[in-house]
Amino acid sequence: MLLYNSQLSGNCYKVRLLLAHLGVDYERREMDVIDRSGREEVLGERNPALRVPVLDLDDGRSLAESNAIIWYLGEGTEYVPQDPFDRAKALQWMFFEQYSHEPNIAVLRFWITILGRPERFADRIPGKTRAAIAALDGMERHLAARAFVVAERYSVADIALYAYTHVADEAGLDLAGYPAIRAWLTRVADQPRHVAIEE
């Protein structure tokens, strides 16, 4: 398999982390997250949104959208629940991640740390920060009584939410007031064959 990857991207990290857990070998092709020229040529046929990650399967077909990719790769393994309700809850949190969490935390991290130009986005940072805090508050309430996001087992739902939560400091967010999230981050990082976002 070939992963169109950006090492800095939490969305790409989800795929790398699950592939590490699964012990699957794959190639990477690095895409620049700042200079986006050339994406149409490389990704146009593969992903209408022109975003990474994109995964080329061995049969030549391509998948896009990080959470769809990890659901596909995890299906039939211990990383995707089997019970129908647990599966629905995992998807619920993965859609929450893409709608309420990533558009705020990942975008703040991009503005503040990846581009390193918070002053250019000063008018939009307060609103994004409020929405990011609301997402973290929802996670904190959920995790206060749970070891993992769904069914008390580590799953692709944890991987999806871990990707940008564990770098929330790079988005200007302080997790000091989120003890349940911090304990969960440690549990996730303690999983067998865990890899860091830099790897």
Add this chain to the structure above:
Amino acid sequence: MLLYNSQLSGNCYKVRLLLAHLGVDYERREMDVIDRSGREEVLGERNPALRVPVLDLDDGRSLAESNAIIWYLGEGTEYVPQDPFDRAKALQWMFFEQYSHEPNIAVLRFWITILGRPERFADRIPGKTRAAIAALDGMERHLAARAFVVAERYSVADIALYAYTHVADEAGLDLAGYPAIRAWLTRVADQPRHVAIEE
């Protein structure tokens, strides 16, 4: 089952449309999309994002996130693909819908038509409109060679994308330049037991 519903919401419409296809009876509890007071009390335990739709199952458990709900309800029926790659592609388009499509088209529709106050959001409408057009362009390219979003069969991926595409005019978007989308809208509306968003 009990659906926490807003009749105006395309996300709630997805659930109503699939339940109509499936011929499943359910109750509705209407939630105001403009006056959001009281949501914490009603939805707080059910959905950390405090959004509708939320579906209470007959066993008392609750599901949130429209696309997770329709995946759960459709699983095992003709509306969710069986082939692993087709399932992944359906999820890819459903994540695309929640990340690239709904946050632009649904939000524009809310500002322009539901609230009816476009002047209040005048500074943000151009950016949202550009992003909405990019999402529609991606759909148009995809549907130009296809009858439905995945595997040439009507599925939950079509339902997810139909919900806000078919009211794009209420978001200030003109579908005249999108013949493949318009033909697909007709095919979706021609499905057995189709209901309109008003129903």
